[in-house]
Amino acid sequence: MSNPELNDSIAVIGAGVIGCAVAWNLVREGRSVILIDPDEPGRAGASYGNAGHIASELIEPVPSPSLLFGFWKQLAAFDGPLSFESGFLPGSASWLGRFVAAAFRHSANTQILAPLVRASTAAFHRALREVGQVDLLKLNGHYSFWTEPGASKRAQAEAQHMAALGIPTMPVDEEFRQTIAATTGSQHTTGLWFPETAHVLDPMEICAAFARAAIQGGATFRKTRVRAMAPREREIEVLTDDGTVKANAAVVCAGIWSESLLKTVGLRAPLKAARGYHVELPGHTPLTDAPIVYTDQTTVVTPMVGRLRATNFVEFTSPDAPPDPRKPRRLRRKLQRVGYNVEADGPSWMGSRPVLPDYLPGIGRAPGPRPIFYAVGHQHIGLTLAAVTGEIMADLIAGRTGRHDIAPFDLRRFGAGGH
Ligand SMILES: Cc1cc2nc3c(=O)[nH]c(=O)nc-3n(C[C@H](O)[C@H](O)[C@H](O)COP(=O)(O)OP(=O)(O)OC[C@H]3O[C@@H](n4cnc5c(N)ncnc54)[C@H](O)[C@@H]3O)c2cc1C
Incomplete structure (x- = not known):
């Protein structure tokens, strides 16, 4: 892999549709992924019960x-x-x-969000074809x-x-x-x-399809709750209800519950x-x-x-x-x-x-020497944006110039967080 920081495992925290899509996109690039959630993929959060609409028309925040x-x-x-x-x-x-x-800033924010939303139906189709569930x-x-x-x-x-x-x-x-x-x-x-x-025939099945494909590709699933992340000199300690998971990198995708996790690494996510x-x-x-x-x-x-x-x-x-x-x-x-x-x-x-208050998602990397990433705040269109977000995260983690400008999604737009 091209990013020399990342030779080892990546903990993906939260197995809603965003976490499952991220996990699968990382596995398909040969990364070693640990997907962590206290419940079965897609079961506990908004991803279970949404309207199933791939809303490629909702380009305006x-x-x-x-x-x-x-x-x-x-x-x-x-x-x-x-x-x-x-x-x-x-x-x-x-x-x-x-x-x-x-x-x-409605017009400017529409310019920022629209490219992701416009890409959503094609990205979803591509992703589901690849996991064999089109x-x-x-x-x-x-x-x-x-x-x-x-x-x-x-x-x-x-x-x-x-x-x-x-x-x-x-x-x-x-x-x-x-x-x-x-x-x-x-x-x-x-x-x-x-x-x-x-539209999709069952939103939970979408999460399950991505999670299954990730696991078939070598990911492991840990059914536990993450309490905090502790960046160490050579790794990140992910502190869970069932002990510590050591990972080389982490991605926070815990939906509405992401704010307190991101606070532990100094980021403010006013969800x-x-x-x-x-x-x-x-x-x-x-x-x-x-x-x-x-x-x-x-x-x-x-x-x-x-x-x-x-x-x-x-x-x-x-x-x-x-x-x-x-x-x-x-x-x-x-x-x-x-x-x-x-x-x-x-x-x-x-x-x-x-x-998030501007209705733009938070996608980026936390400040600090250890690679901690996040994909949160997908508001009313998280199912729609899941496949696109998975692709963006794979690009970001690989250190590639991505298909989309994600600088406006950096959570530091809300100021510093804190411990
Ligand atoms: C009524 C309704 C209708 C909707 N309709 C649509 C629609 O038609 N189209 C559309 O695109 N979007 C729709 N949405 C929005 C969409 O459902 C959300 O944007 C999306 O599901 C968010 O996904 P997520 O993965 O970020 O969060 P979630 O699905 O909430 O998943 C978060 C996951 O993180 C886990 N988690 C939380 N804390 C921790 C922790 N400490 N450690 C480990 N894991 C943790 C949770 O257990 C959960 O599984 C709708 C939402 C609702 C409520």
Whole structure:
């Protein structure tokens, strides 16, 4: 390998979709990888329960001037009404200050994020082909529907906005529009098709596919929690609940839980949990083989293996607070309203999108002599960006000039961390 610092093992901390994609990309370059997570790959974090949408249209970071002036409507735009739980606002002044500052850098930040997102569908396809699981990816795009009065104007505005960003959309085929009009019972129904997006048949299976390929290629999996990292003169001691793992390098990919780990190596990662919920409709026939975004209900319904999955809500609160039982019930009512056959109550899932205040990911190398890297803060599009992030991390660790400029993703933009 070209990087002389790295002849030995690399500990990848966290086996969500980012950690699994990173682990596999390192193994495919012949590196010796130890993947560490207290749970099975893809089981514990946001990567388990997301909407499965490869959202190559979401090239704009969320903070924007129009969001600041039409806050509720805009933040709800993709996957759910916004809420701040008690205690969030008082303790988050500096995070919100950075969020507002990022809103006024919206255009520049879009230029920074867009190349990664635009590359996402192709990178995902490439990665799944290489791990022999391309069957998990469907390249059928997705649909957005508006059903309230003014629907056609709003759809037109969205099509124009997307065109300005270079994202193609097309009017929905009349027969399918009529199907949605019949199921939603809305004469206003207007839709757009986004032909270049994609979806996966099971987000957890994506993590498992990358982890399996990594393990088949020689990686080991340690089922334990990392407490801290201690850089020593010749190696890094990764301190876990089950003893110390010695590695030559480490990559932190622990989703919303990354902040405290990165603090142990002097990095500040001001992550907030933007929690979301899903409910599933087992055995429900899909209306089409692609995700459907019900824009006015702020709900996305994705066909997955043997069931539909509906996701919704952006809830800023502690990742460890108990789920709010009202939200999945509300989601079920929304689904009934748009014509799905769903019980009023039943199982649900809640998970935390890891969000930095500027809605750009944190990807880079920690300062200091030992090679400690990180890939965190992938916000609402971590599944989308997983394959691209894996490729970026392989380039970074190999010391190669990468395909993307990652300097703007350096966490030192948030100042120094500390022990
Ligand atoms: C409702 C909802 C819908 C979404 N829909 C989409 C979508 O359609 N498309 C999209 O692209 N994205 C979507 N997302 C966002 C996406 O799911 C996340 O951005 C992504 O899963 C983040 O991946 P991650 O690997 O960084 O974190 P996670 O998946 O949270 O994984 C972190 C892992 O780190 C492990 N870990 C934590 N602490 C430690 C420790 N100390 N030691 C070792 N391991 C540790 C955890 O156990 C976990 O396995 C959605 C999210 C939600 C909540």
